[in-house]
Amino acid sequence: MAAAERLVVIGGDAAGMSAASQARRLKGPDELEIVAFERGHFTSYSACGIPYWVGGAVQDRDDLIARTPEEHRARNISLRVRTEVTAIDVAGGRVRSRDLESGAESWTGFDKLVVATGARPVRPALPGIDAPGVHGVQTLDDGQALIDTLERTKGRHAVVVGAGYIGVEMAEALVGRGYEVTVLNRGEQPMSTLDPDMGRLVHDAMNGMGITTVSGAEVTKILTGDDGRVRAVATDGETYPADVVVLGIGVEPETALAREAGLPVGSSGGLVTDLSMRVAGHENIWAGGDCVEVLDLVSGRRRHIALGTHANKHGQVIGSNVGGGYATFPGVVGTAVSKVCDLEIARTGLREKDARAEGLRFVTATIESTSRAGYYPGASPMTVKMTAERRTGRLLGVQIVGREGAGKRVDIAAVALTARMTVEQMTALDLGYAPPFSPVWDPVLVAARKAVTAVRKGGA
Structure with missing residues (x-):
């Protein structure tokens, strides 16, 4: 009997674990061994729900988790959490990983590979950006770190840098926590995904809710106190007191690992795939989720759009193709919905x-x-x-x-x-x-x- 092929999945959230789960439905462990790596503590969770958990609308972190590591393992998926993949050897068909608890490194071979490394919050190189009390929010670990800060912080001034989807949702979350919130936006109006006339409606409504929304505000530095913690955010003309700062500037595809391996990256920074989500030019490598570009069906161009809906669909497509079936992802029209209060x-x-x-x-x-x-x-x-x-x-x-x-x-x-x-x-x-x-x-x-x-x- 032939040895089982091995599928390696990099990334344990929506796209990666959807791909692993769908492949497992189609092929049993005797045919396909599945090894998945996740550098965080959690798998298969709703990142979109994090602002509502931070704000208190969702009471329990576990409510955001669709499937735990233990549940994946029960389905014959070898899932290694707190383990970061540090290199992809395409020619050798292997990945190098590091256990983040022990520091131990090892190589794992693959016959098929799924890259689902997600996106990372934009973190501009500003003085003080890494000070305690400054948070980006992309993962459950990030959300927990922010909640821990909010529970320890005595002051009630919060500054959100950026007024896109993440920014306005986090502004609502902080209002729900009883903070006095200022949103600093370098654009003409909040929600740059809207035309300025529609963004003006959002601006006026947020101000009416007691959220101070400042447009045309370019942040120049994060000011810290004697204890090293954040105390204010400075722009070209003003300084805004801050006991906590949340970065809502947006996200970028996390493709450094793929770039170093020579995988093709498009103009938006995301990996380039075909309709089957196979990485261009690589027969046995697929990619999906927030680390890829997608086809915009209206403009005909490829774009980076980080949404959980797309990531789950990508994973289903990838898993079907890896498991011997057939599926495609035709593209998107760029639909998004959000709320603030x-x-x-x-x-x-x-x-x-x-x-x-x-x-x-x-x-x-x-x-x-x-x-x-x-x-x-x-x-x-x-x-x-x-x-x-x-x-x-x-x-x-x-x-x-x-x-x-x-x-x-x-x-x-x-x-x-x-x-x-x-x-x-x-x-x-x-x-x-x-x-x-x-x-x-x-x-x-x-x-x-x-x-x-x-x-x-x-x-x-």
Whole structure:
């Protein structure tokens, strides 16, 4: 009987362990040995849930864990936690790892390899950036470290650097902890994934919640006290007191290991794969999750988008192909939804600047509506902005800012984008209606009707 092949997985979260689990469903241990390495303490957890754990909406850290190391091992996956892979020898078909507790190093051979190293928080090289009390939040270990700091800290001033998804979610978490929160954003408006006019709505709403939101603020240094801990954050013109600092500047694909091994990296810094998630030019190496680029189905370009939804799908595709099946990941339209306190923020497709960069001529339509029929109790306002190609009317993007019931409406647009619908076709969509759920004309369809008019007029 032939010896079992060995699959090595680098990374124990969504993409890596989804791949390992799916491969195991298709092949038993007699056919495929699976060895997975994770440098942290935890596996298969929801990183997207960390802000809600920090803020107290999720009470128990273990609620964020879908499958523990012990559960993976019970499925015949040899999982080694607190073990970091330090080198990939592509030609030799092996990886070098280091036990982070003992420091011991060893080599492990592979027949097939999955790279799922994720992303790392952007940490600019500023004076004081590594001071105690300054936190990036990407893993459960990071979340636990931040919670430990919050529980030890006597002062109540918090500064969040950056106002993207991570920044606004962490601002909410800190407000929930009773902190006085200042968000410093070097951009024109918070949420750079939105157009500035929609970002302005987020800015105004955050300030209305008591979160001081400062735009055009370039952080120059982190100031520390005599004890070495953070005490303030300085910009070009101001100094903001801080007992804790959270970095919400964004993330970058963690591809240093892959680069050193000579694996191909694209312009956005993510690994380049084909539709089967196989690394370009390497028959027996796959990659998925936050360390890869994905195809943007609207622009046709490859982008880095770090989302757990993509990572889990990548893992399923990889595991199917490693296990002898067949699956592909066709791409994304760039859908994301978030919230800060009771404000919901959603977007999909291209912003105006993206459309310009692609050389597209476009029109936009912005409308204000409500989440339910105006007469029904609890109806809340929302703003919908739609972008369409000027000549064809093809939908290019949608952004939504509003209260309860606003965010998930972006899924209508995500489906329309994937189907390459025009805004005129969207107006005929048979969406569910009842006064508790929407006006007679859903806000997304109202925006589509206005966009149709703009297309017919030829746009600005």
